Amino acid sequence: RVILPHSKPGIASGSVMVFMLSAGSILVPSLLGSTNSRWFTEIIQQWMFESQDWNTGSAYAFLLLLLCTGFVSIVMRIFRVSLSDIAR
Numbered sequence: 001r002v003i004l005p006h007s008k009p010g011i012a013s014g015s016v017m018v019f020m021l022s023a024g025s026i027l028v029p030s031l032l033g034s035t036n037s038r039w040f041t042e043i044i045q046q047w048m049f050e051s052q053d054w055n056t057g058s059a060y061a062f063l064l065l066l067l068c069t070g071f072v073s074i075v076m077r078i079f080r081v082s083l084s085d086i087a088r
Helices: 003-023 027-032 040-050 054-078 083-087
Strands: none
Touching: 003 054, 003 083, 027 040, 040 054
16 A cells, blocks of 8 residues: 555666666577577677678667667656656
8 A cells, every 4th residue: 555656666667677688688589589580689789790780780779779768768657657766
């Protein structure tokens, strides 16, 4: 009753940190994924290091950054958590 409103900033900041770490993970999709599936981080790594096309890799990485920022903003709006609550 009283505990959840006070712990909401901690839950939100923990969720944001776990989501951002899992969104940027490169090793996990290559270990757990099949040969037919392509994850976004694997595509970025391929453009950057295998093809040596830094412009395209940077564009894909920036797109991933925008998508993650949008997702986190939507979740924060749904749970009514502001950045000042997370920064506490």
